[in-house]
Amino acid sequence: MSEVAPYQLLIFDWDGTLVDSIGRIVEAMRVAALACDLLPRSDEAIKGIIGLGLPEAIQSLHPDLHEPARVEHFRRRYSDAYLALEAEPSVLFEGVRESLELFREQGYQLAVATGKSRPGLARVLAAHGWLEYFDITRCADETASKPDPRMLHEILGHCRVAPERALMVGDSVFDLQMATRAGIDSVAVGYGAQPLSALREHGPALAIEAFNELRAWLVARTHGQSIEVGSYVG
Incomplete structure (x- = not known):
């Protein structure tokens, strides 16, 4: 048996x-960084935070980004960029x-x-x-x-x-x-x-x-x- x-x-x-x-997440993170006048992190660095919640991911990639308004701006720009890339779902x-x-x-x-x-x-x-x-x-x-x-x-x-x-x-x-x-x-x-x-x-x-x-x-x-x-x- x-x-x-x-x-x-x-x-x-x-x-x-x-x-x-994964490629879309990396691209959206890079777009958000540029929109917030931040230096985009490398593809490998971004892949290294995938799996975290978005607030934790942003903090890990950009630890100097403290002001709540700037963090929220980054979050919105990331979300907008990702949604645009996901017009056709992954x-x-x-x-x-x-x-x-x-x-x-x-x-x-x-x-x-x-x-x-x-x-x-x-x-x-x-x-x-x-x-x-x-x-x-x-x-x-x-x-x-x-x-x-x-x-x-x-x-x-x-x-x-x-x-x-x-x-x-x-x-x-x-x-x-x-x-x-x-x-x-x-x-x-x-x-x-x-x-x-x-x-x-x-x-x-x-x-x-x-x-x-x-x-x-x-x-x-x-x-x-x-x-x-x-x-x-x-």
């Missing part, structure tokens, strides 16, 4: 994990839609834990026809920003799942740090904001370069098999 899958709940970051939006990574449908059929609960704002997530969920798709979604503007584990605790409570039965999937160190602090296993994806070389330092259970590798790993675990995926054996 096949073994029971160890996880009941799959929690996903949004940008850089489910959707290919596409899902290959295999995401099919994999999520399979996970749902297999009985997993599905959740999103993101640094996006609630209005921003609602907009992109609607664009993909997913407003009612996930069991719960949590955003940085309605709870604590990553890597604080509060949003994961809230997701676990809503889904009534123990930490050891949940899995966090993300592309930033903040995702993995948050998972560790919540006592949750994590999966590092290397096709988003940050490279696997940085993410591996945070002890993910799995590291992948394509979303379909997650599906293969979970299917194998369901049947008590061991398969090689990327640089890890699950």
Whole structure:
């Protein structure tokens, strides 16, 4: 008889994990900096803050930006630039839609834990026809920003799942740090904001370069098999 899958709940970051939006975030941050007469940070520096809530991201990139009015101006210019770039919503990574449908059929609960704002997530969920798709979604503007584990605790409570039965999937160190602090296993994806070389330092259970590798790993675990995926054996 096949073994029971160890996880009941799959929690996903949004940008850089489910959707290919990192380039647009980088560009919008550069536009906002120029509009505020600030020196734009490098692409790598901007990618390094993706996953944080917007206030925390701005503070990390531009620590000398203190005046509330200037911070709000930056936030608005970023939001305007990002919305313009998202006139056509960022596409899902290959295999995401099919994999999520399979996970749902297999009985997993599905959740999103993101640094996006609630209005921003609602907009992109609607664009993909997913407003009612996930069991719960949590955003940085309605709870604590990553890597604080509060949003994961809230997701676990809503889904009534123990930490050891949940899995966090993300592309930033903040995702993995948050998972560790919540006592949750994590999966590092290397096709988003940050490279696997940085993410591996945070002890993910799995590291992948394509979303379909997650599906293969979970299917194998369901049947008590061991398969090689990327640089890890699950």
